[in-house]
Amino acid sequence: MPEETTKKPRVDLRSDFPHGKEDSDLHIRLNPSLLTADFTTPFHTAYTSDSLSATTTIASGDSTGTIVASPFHTGKLTNVFPKHFLLALKEELKTLTWHHRSNDLYKFNQTDDLALNALPHIKALRDYMAGEEFVGFMESITGLELTRGYLDLAAQRYKSTNHLLCHDDDVHRGKLARRIAYIIYLVDEEWSAEDGGALGLFGNDENRHPTSIQEHIVPEFNSMGFFRTGLVSYHTVEEVTVKDLARERWSVTGWFYGPVTPEITPDPDHLPHLPASVLPAVADLTDTSCELEKWVNPDYLKPETQTRILDALMEQSSVELRDFLRSDVFEKVSQELSDGFWSEAPLMGPPNLRQYLAAEPTTPLVKDLAGFLRSKSFASLLKSLTSLDLIKGSQELRKFSHGHYTLIHDQALEPNGLDVTLSLTQKTDWDDEAWGGATHYIADADELLRIQPATNSLALVLRDEGVLRFTGDLYGFY
Incomplete structure (x- = not known):
């Protein structure tokens, strides 16, 4: 995949972050520990490095950021948002109409697109994630140019045996293309690897076809996984294996978009083709x-x-x-x-x-x-x-x-x-x-x-x- 010009990380985005009790139940903001230059700079350096060979973790206050090096760079942030906000958000999501989605690729339950949903916590999350501070933060740690005000957002519930099979998320929409896929996990705090539902990352062969799962990212409450989409970003949501059928793998997922450029538009003659x-x-x-x-x-x-x-x-x-x-x-x-x-x-x-x-x-x-x-x-x-x-x-x-x-x-x-x-x-x-x-x-x-x-x-x-x-x-x- 062609190299991209990376943006320099922003030095500090904390200046207008409220402190203390003035945060209401509807207030959502990134954990301040993630907004410091002491975090964004080394994370950016590791995430954009072509020579990164091992999983790297950067601690900052009560949060951590992990970059999985292989098979493709994938980030995971912990303790991302205020806990009380996410719990209230989950309660709000429970009131929505859920649709069972099932085809050759997946089996799970999903909400409608949340882009126009007016419920207060959903709207607050969407507006914040599509706004300057959060989009700027994602640019600062990934080096990708992203579009403000344009965000896909939906919630999913994976019950026992539900899954999402191997795919790459590579989609263009006119002058915009999916640049970053993200998953905000709303699972219960006891969720473990034994409960399934991990994000599985596939390796690729010399023809850029997926081979086998090389890395697993286990869902964790109030964490966010993300990766750059493209022709080699093959991934899966592994089968949920919870024994207690009342437990489900909750998440809010979507994509950040950015402008379509020649660097991310491959020649059709060089796309992966099945023999x-x-x-x-x-x-x-x-x-x-x-x-x-x-x-x-x-x-x-x-x-x-x-x-x-x-x-x-x-x-x-x-x-x-x-x-x-x-x-x-x-x-x-x-x-x-x-x-x-x-x-x-x-x-x-x-x-x-x-x-x-x-x-x-x-x-x-x-x-x-x-x-x-x-x-x-x-x-x-x-x-x-x-x-x-x-x-x-x-x-x-x-x-x-x-x-x-x-x-x-x-x-x-x-x-x-x-x-x-x-x-x-x-x-x-x-x-x-x-x-x-x-x-x-x-x-x-x-x-x-x-x-x-x-x-x-x-x-x-x-x-x-x-x-x-x-x-x-x-x-x-x-």
Whole structure:
């Protein structure tokens, strides 16, 4: 990323900071300890240094400032605002209408944009954070040019199992761009690493794709995390794991904006691009002769059953065939697909697209089953069930475990066609609400279909243009 001209830190912003009891419940101001040159100057020096190699902490009075050096510079300030103000703010937020947000990337509850909210503590926070003192402070410690009076602000509550998967926050709006992402934590004061919800920071490979989480920032009441947004600022809110379901990860988050300049507008030809290999290769079906009776439940080979399946598919565009494989075949395949089978399977990435294990079918029966599913014999059965003449296909053997998922990505869109998914899970009572892991079909913002993992089940879905699918994150305690 190109170098930027940094602004010199301001020497002291305390001159008009009130002291003592004149602070009312509605008064909000940065902790004076953070506004001294003894804090802002060394923090600025560390945060803007290209040679910073280790996490650095700067103490100032009853506050601290920490700069995480790797994988990208991230700041954390503690004891930021008056405690009584944040507690009153949280009570005010509880009175708002909250919306459940859930898609391929996230699952949490959120308020509307707080930009025009007139409740007193919310308005006081917004006005202060968008004003000269706070914006000037952020400029002084980060060296970035920021815009006054323009601030995104919303509150979130992450319940147990809620999360926000890998993304980079890099967004431009006309002449302005997101420059700094921030999180003000309103969690209870007993929150710990065991409760989850940490801010996870991803490293990047030579192609600027995210790799794995290299650093975790644990939520702490009255602390603020922040980092410069950009093409390598991949991060996540890790799964909340609180056992007491009444506890939630509260926060107020948003972005500071700054002018779009050539230095922060990368050449489109140099943006990170996913390789074509992230999608399974499409190939001709094989001529291997396979006996359907060897593999398939005989009920699905009866003409009257096939007619009913075809009618259902034409009406609904999807159908699930339970107990699809012969029971003896399923049991033997399941035995081969034990944990040992997956011990050498690679984790597929990058995590802004997918996380799951993918293996080659190497054991005898699994290899034969994979061959059967690529054969013209199986295609002939599918023609009876769908009326489609199939000549090509792609195939991948996947295992999804805790923390695995797929995301919709505009550089990895699957071709339209017939989705054929054979679910081989051993769990007979899968609960998508408790564990996730369902396959979701969406068009625009609407969910059209959700298919839960099921034991020995074949799902057929006719996916038209504009319909996308993803596998939801697997979470929970199971």
